[in-house]
Amino acid sequence: xxxxxxxxxxxxxxxxxxxxxxxxxxxxxxxxxxxxxxxxxxxxxxxxxxxxxxxxxxxxxxxxxxxxxxxxxxxxxxxxxxxxxxxxxxxxxxxxxxxxxxxxxx
Numbered sequence: 001x002x003x004x005x006x007x008x009x010x011x012x013x014x015x016x017x018x019x020x021x022x023x024x025x026x027x028x029x030x031x032x033x034x035x036x037x038x039x040x041x042x043x044x045x046x047x048x049x050x051x052x053x054x055x056x057x058x059x060x061x062x063x064x065x066x067x068x069x070x071x072x073x074x075x076x077x078x079x080x081x082x083x084x085x086x087x088x089x090x091x092x093x094x095x096x097x098x099x100x101x102x103x104x105x106x
Contacts, residue, residue, distance in 0.1 A: 060085065 056075060060068040073085045 053070070053075065057068060057070040057073075062068055068085065072088055074088050074091045075083065075085055076091070077083050
């Protein structure tokens with residue numbers, strides 16, 4: 001009788017584990033689909049952002065009316081909604097300072 005109970009517990013444990021495996025495989029497939037959809041959305045947003053960036057720079061002019069070179073400037077959006085452009089070398093220096101501040105806070 002004890003051996004029968006032991007075998008039954010073992011079979012129940014195996015069945016439960018098989019069920020868990022099936023559930024995890026289903027969850028994995030669901031997460032893969034979600035990841036794929038998120039990646040697709042991110043790529044679409046990146047493309048829209050790049051298009052917007054090109055459109056903005058195609059309309060910008062300097063004081064002499066010449067087009068602004070997008071390779072020399074970057075667009076910044078302030079927290080108050082203001083938008084301005086700055087030279088890339090200044091933006092990189094500012095970014096380095098921000099990175100140092102973040103590292104110090106950690």
